[in-house]
Amino acid sequence: MPGSLEPLDLSVQIPYHFRCPISLELMCDPVTVCTGQTYDRPSIESWVATGNTTCPVTRSPLTDFTLIPNHTLRRLIQDWCVANRSFGVQRIPTPKQPAEPSLVRTLLNQASSESNTYGSRMSALRRLRGLARDSDKNRCLISSHNVRAILSQVFFTNINVNTASSPELAHESLALLVMFPLTETECMEIASDADKITSLSSLLFHSSIEVRVNSAALIEIVLAGMRSQELRAQISNLDEIFEGVIDILKNLSSYPRGLKVGIKALFALCLVKQTRHKAVAAGAAETLVDRLADFDKCDAERALATVELLCRIPAGCAEFAEHALTVPLLVKTILKISDRATEYAAGALAALCSASERCQRDAVSAGVLTQLLLLVQSDCTDRAKRKAQLLLKLLRDSWPQDSIGNSDDFACSEVVPF
Numbered sequence: 001m002p003g004s005l006e007p008l009d010l011s012v013q014i015p016y017h018f019r020c021p022i023s024l025e026l027m028c029d030p031v032t033v034c035t036g037q038t039y040d041r042p043s044i045e046s047w048v049a050t051g052n053t054t055c056p057v058t059r060s061p062l063t064d065f066t067l068i069p070n071h072t073l074r075r076l077i078q079d080w081c082v083a084n085r086s087f088g089v090q091r092i093p094t095p096k097q098p099a100e101p102s103l104v105r106t107l108l109n110q111a112s113s114e115s116n117t118y119g120s121r122m123s124a125l126r127r128l129r130g131l132a133r134d135s136d137k138n139r140c141l142i143s144s145h146n147v148r149a150i151l152s153q154v155f156f157t158n159i160n161v162n163t164a165s166s167p168e169l170a171h172e173s174l175a176l177l178v179m180f181p182l183t184e185t186e187c188m189e190i191a192s193d194a195d196k197i198t199s200l201s202s203l204l205f206h207s208s209i210e211v212r213v214n215s216a217a218l219i220e221i222v223l224a225g226m227r228s229q230e231l232r233a234q235i236s237n238l239d240e241i242f243e244g245v246i247d248i249l250k251n252l253s254s255y256p257r258g259l260k261v262g263i264k265a266l267f268a269l270c271l272v273k274q275t276r277h278k279a280v281a282a283g284a285a286e287t288l289v290d291r292l293a294d295f296d297k298c299d300a301e302r303a304l305a306t307v308e309l310l311c312r313i314p315a316g317c318a319e320f321a322e323h324a325l326t327v328p329l330l331v332k333t334i335l336k337i338s339d340r341a342t343e344y345a346a347g348a349l350a351a352l353c354s355a356s357e358r359c360q361r362d363a364v365s366a367g368v369l370t371q372l373l374l375l376v377q378s379d380c381t382d383r384a385k386r387k388a389q390l391l392l393k394l395l396r397d398s399w400p401q402d403s404i405g406n407s408d409d410f411a412c413s414e415v416v417p418f
Contacts, residue, residue: 192231219241236272
């Protein structure tokens with residue numbers, strides 16, 4: 001039961017007709033099928049999705065798969081929840097009904113037609129965006145109606161039109177477009193058009209935070225969605241893109257989605273080896289170190305992977321070495337976030353310590369020896385262990401004298417290069 005606290009122990013019995021016959025749980029969105037039986041919507045949808053064509057209770061064939069909301073039963077369940085709130089039962093919310101295909105088609109036609117008024121097109125885009133936010137099912141339905149091509153056309157047609165209304169139409173279509181994955185062909189179509197990439201990069205400096213973040217999101221989607229190294233290099237060759245993405249990371253730390261989109265975009269850009277120096281020139285090293293503690297687990301992994309990538313070029317290695325917090329933060333990260341994060345942190349430390357004796361001393365002072373000895377004995381990845389062994393070998397001359405004897409068991413001289 002949603003929101004309940006061990007209801008059966010509190011003698012709260014769910015009425016039989018409030019339970020879904022499939023899940024036997026309290027129904028939150030009761031719907032009736034053609035046989036007259038009522039089920040919770042997620043349960044009967046799963047039943048049908050797995051290939052079943054009969055009613056679970058009556059075993060009669062389902063000749064019509066239309067699900068009709070049982071509003072009367074839902075209201076009775078809600079009233080029962082309210083009556084039992086003293087037992088910890090929480091009132092079920094009124095469910096939002098899934099979008100109808102006919103409505104989606106109408107809204108897309110309304111949004112895409114240039115003969116319609118600005119207000120009509122904006123209203124259609126906003127309604128579509130609201131539907132897409134409501135559920136995965138709605139997004140799948142909208143996506144099945146060629147939405148990406150339609151939104152891309154609306155966006156790129158209006159973004160450079162110097163009228164009072166068209167830019168807003170473009171911004172709204174962009175906000176909806178980034179909610180759907182693009183095919184490789186669609187990504188390549190955008191990437192191969194220099195004007196489209198220039199338009200996107202200019203939006204990274206827009207006065208609206210949402211527009212800036214959505215622009216970065218589309219750039220990341222395009223980069224991640226295609227295999228063409230040539231097109232990826234063309235995009236990452238623009239200085240403005242690095243500057244805009246890094247500025248999002250630097251100045252939008254209080255906007256969680258900005259951090260998430262920003263680090264995804266920066267990582268995708270830094271996968272292009274020949275343009276990593278542009279990230280360094282735009283201030284990526286300082287920004288990554290300053291923001292590392294603000295990322296959640298998945299984004300912290302991506303940030304550390306980006307640090308390791310930038311440490312593979314001399315300019316990046318030098319910039320990270322100059323930041324007083326780089327080495328201590330990397331040492332602290334080992335075995336703290338995840339196996340992948342540990343691997344990336346160890347790789348970055350190996351690169352820094354290979355290039356700088358000062359980084360070696362800083363690492364030892366930060367307690368890296370203990371971390372590395374724990375790492376080589378852990379269940380971490382083989383790559384992480386190899387990087388740890390390399391670090392142990394690099395730092396051998398910097399170890400405290402009383403630690404050398406305790407480390408002889410860890411065959412650090414036989415290091416496999418990573």
